[in-house]
Amino acid sequence: MKKIGIFTSGGDAPGMNACIRAVVRTAVYHGLEVYGIKRGYNGMVKGEISKLESFSVSNTIQKGGTILHSARSKEFMTAEGRQRAYEQLKKYEIDGLVAIGGDGTFAGANIFHEEYGIPIVGAPGTIDNDLYGTDYTIGYDTAVNTALDAIDKIRDTADSHDRVFFIEVMGRDSGYIAIPCAIGGGAEIVMIPESETTIEKVVDTLRTGWSRSKTSFIVIVAEGDVAGHVTEIAGKVQSALPHMDARCTILGHVQRGGAPTAADRMLGSQLGIACVEGLLEGRTNEMAGIANRELVYTPFIDTITKIKPINPYYIRMVDILSV
Numbered sequence: 001m002k003k004i005g006i007f008t009s010g011g012d013a014p015g016m017n018a019c020i021r022a023v024v025r026t027a028v029y030h031g032l033e034v035y036g037i038k039r040g041y042n043g044m045v046k047g048e049i050s051k052l053e054s055f056s057v058s059n060t061i062q063k064g065g066t067i068l069h070s071a072r073s074k075e076f077m078t079a080e081g082r083q084r085a086y087e088q089l090k091k092y093e094i095d096g097l098v099a100i101g102g103d104g105t106f107a108g109a110n111i112f113h114e115e116y117g118i119p120i121v122g123a124p125g126t127i128d129n130d131l132y133g134t135d136y137t138i139g140y141d142t143a144v145n146t147a148l149d150a151i152d153k154i155r156d157t158a159d160s161h162d163r164v165f166f167i168e169v170m171g172r173d174s175g176y177i178a179i180p181c182a183i184g185g186g187a188e189i190v191m192i193p194e195s196e197t198t199i200e201k202v203v204d205t206l207r208t209g210w211s212r213s214k215t216s217f218i219v220i221v222a223e224g225d226v227a228g229h230v231t232e233i234a235g236k237v238q239s240a241l242p243h244m245d246a247r248c249t250i251l252g253h254v255q256r257g258g259a260p261t262a263a264d265r266m267l268g269s270q271l272g273i274a275c276v277e278g279l280l281e282g283r284t285n286e287m288a289g290i291a292n293r294e295l296v297y298t299p300f301i302d303t304i305t306k307i308k309p310i311n312p313y314y315i316r317m318v319d320i321l322s323v
């Protein structure tokens, strides 16, 4: 292997730049040429490819977002799109790829390898932390800390006005962001897709809290919760508790930005090195991750199809701590 390509795909995540930087520098360290592919699979199809040097990634480790830009590509989902992408890679004689992204990115990589045989190793880059094969994904720690900072601020105003705040956090169909936000933010209730919380349970918890002289409450709602959208949930609870003064806040994309925490810079750097060295060891169709503090590689197919369950003990923690 002499020339590798690197791209970021799907939702951006803080720490992706640390990972790109590590990939570029590890490639240079091992005497490989490295090419940056812009805008994920879209840029691969269109040939948005340029050579990167060690200095190309100077002054990037502390930056949020991704210097390579990102996209969710519809074209790459078609056989014609993937053929065009392969032709672009051939033009640059790229013979290995590093993909930074989530399950959609790895699903694309998996099929691309099956069709064209190009070796691909991935790094888990998503704030959602929902990937099987790694304890943490790049960007998760920063996103949780960003959300917590906002929740602390909301708590101040909730307390001043004796209000109930329903706060929606990201996570697509996973509650990984919601759990530490609820525990670290001192929430009374957490609603996540992995464990059903009924409206009756929310109403009961609030009633019990009031009977114990609590005056303000925080309810963390994961965006994928089965009880519905945060405003719908708040509306139903409001009907059952007409005296409640409720507000909703959707934290949204603020959770995706900002300077990566130390943990995400470390993780991005470690996994970036692991991707390049994995390719050099002959690995393909695998994601580099950290499990129990050890570097591990997991087949893409497992990262796409297997579920990383949430330990129910964390939900119990919220119940105990909100007494």
Ligand code: F6P
Pocket: 011, 102, 126, 127, 128, 170, 171, 172, 223, 256
């Ligand atoms: O996967 C990361 C994520 O931020 C999810 O938490 C969220 O559901 C989704 O991306 C939002 O995607 P978009 O930025 O395309 O609206």
